[in-house]
Amino acid sequence: TTELPRLTVIGTGYLGATHAICMAVLGFEVLGVDVDQAKIDKLASGEVPFFEPGLPELLTKALESGRLRFSTSFEEAGEFGDVHFVCVGTPQQAGSDAADLSYVHAAFRSLAPHMHRRALVVGKSTVPVGTAKQLAETVRDLAPAGAEAELAWNPEFLREGFAVDDTMRPDRLVFGVESEWAEERLRAAYKPVLDLGTPVVRTDLATAELVKVAANSFLATKISYINAMAEVCEAVGADIKDLADSLALDDRIGGKFLKPGLGFGGGCLPKDIRAFAHRAEEIGVGQAVSFLREVDDINRRRRARTVDLVREMLGGISGKRIAAWGAAFKPNSDDIRDAPALDVARTMHGLGGHVRVFDPAALDNARRAFPDLRYGDSAFDVARDADVVVLLTEWSEFREVDPEALAEVVKHKRIVDGRHALNADQWRAAGWEYRALGRS
Ligand code: UDX
Numbered sequence: 001t002t003e004l005p006r007l008t009v010i011g012t013g014y015l016g017a018t019h020a021i022c023m024a025v026l027g028f029e030v031l032g033v034d035v036d037q038a039k040i041d042k043l044a045s046g047e048v049p050f051f052e053p054g055l056p057e058l059l060t061k062a063l064e065s066g067r068l069r070f071s072t073s074f075e076e077a078g079e080f081g082d083v084h085f086v087c088v089g090t091p092q093q094a095g096s097d098a099a100d101l102s103y104v105h106a107a108f109r110s111l112a113p114h115m116h117r118r119a120l121v122v123g124k125s126t127v128p129v130g131t132a133k134q135l136a137e138t139v140r141d142l143a144p145a146g147a148e149a150e151l152a153w154n155p156e157f158l159r160e161g162f163a164v165d166d167t168m169r170p171d172r173l174v175f176g177v178e179s180e181w182a183e184e185r186l187r188a189a190y191k192p193v194l195d196l197g198t199p200v201v202r203t204d205l206a207t208a209e210l211v212k213v214a215a216n217s218f219l220a221t222k223i224s225y226i227n228a229m230a231e232v233c234e235a236v237g238a239d240i241k242d243l244a245d246s247l248a249l250d251d252r253i254g255g256k257f258l259k260p261g262l263g264f265g266g267g268c269l270p271k272d273i274r275a276f277a278h279r280a281e282e283i284g285v286g287q288a289v290s291f292l293r294e295v296d297d298i299n300r301r302r303r304a305r306t307v308d309l310v311r312e313m314l315g316g317i318s319g320k321r322i323a324a325w326g327a328a329f330k331p332n333s334d335d336i337r338d339a340p341a342l343d344v345a346r347t348m349h350g351l352g353g354h355v356r357v358f359d360p361a362a363l364d365n366a367r368r369a370f371p372d373l374r375y376g377d378s379a380f381d382v383a384r385d386a387d388v389v390v391l392l393t394e395w396s397e398f399r400e401v402d403p404e405a406l407a408e409v410v411k412h413k414r415i416v417d418g419r420h421a422l423n424a425d426q427w428r429a430a431g432w433e434y435r436a437l438g439r440s
Contacts, residue, residue, distance in 0.1 A: 176208025
């Protein structure tokens, strides 16, 4: 392993912690750096501060190997690293659609003065196109090694719940570089991954930045497309499930990201399409991606329509007992950022419904963020005496519920399937009134 470059990972949130742990497991010496002492202490003691299947075991393994360490010192990072991966977050700015780049700029400004020898800084954060060029200036201006310190861009495509696999065995690697040397360094920093035959696209900085937002925009558009078709289906009594299944069989279209329902949420898709639309306007090509505003609107309407469906079924929401299944923005995650499930639960609560929420992993996060909502300990617990059960996140635990058994605890056998996760025939056969968006 002596010829492998030493890596630092700046920012040990979701992306950074996963990257640092996986790279150490793959054989690199890795230093994880964050300004948050509490986060660093947790990771150093072997605790992953978020829910991600498989990652805690790998953290233990990496720490035991002695190849993974954590620190809050940028001086140490500059001293240690041959290749620095910057993985800090770019959340949506308060009161604007634009991305908040303060963490990215701060990370570069903190690291660059400590780059005393030739090293490569690699941006992995999702940023508005044009940011890398500015950051390259920062590195040139502030790094003592002057022109020897270089910048590359290498977007990250990992999905929550599959973060380990997406990092160890990605579909592709995109290297935005300005020199042969930078490409050679990146190839060395990904050697074990490249040895698996992973395809590489070598390109310029701006294209590398754009690949990420273009990919997420495409995925969001695909979801909103099928949800727009669901709106049409509802108007004519057609069936979105059969429609989507039929489209999916055309392999030019494919079934992935074509699942109709409550729509997308999370820390990436919603903010990335907004930031992209905003950035496109800034650079004078707003019209080219104005459809992303529509994609966002379609997505928001799904949440409102789900509340309407419950209202239709119950003849009003105020005073009704409503079991809300799910809080996370998707299954196998404890992430509640822009979660459609909690949005719907909170709206129904605001309308006077007696909403009780259960989620297999995101309950603590939900409780902390929305202490006004009521919560329960299990899918059955929240369904006790319910007028309606509303499935909002498609955890397998909810799919596996036996409708006969659930019928014993509810007041009325009514279910709204916000994710097309249940077998409608089975529930109807058990005497339930089953409703889903885009189906009659
Ligand atoms: C996404 C991208 O997939 C990933 O490549 C990028 O790096 C980060 O953003 P993630 O946010 O983890 O990953 O979630 P993803 O699995 O993409 O799901 C996003 C949202 O879309 C979820 O709320 C999910 O419920 C919803 N979704 C997904 C649908 O509503 N229908 C679908 O068919 C697929």
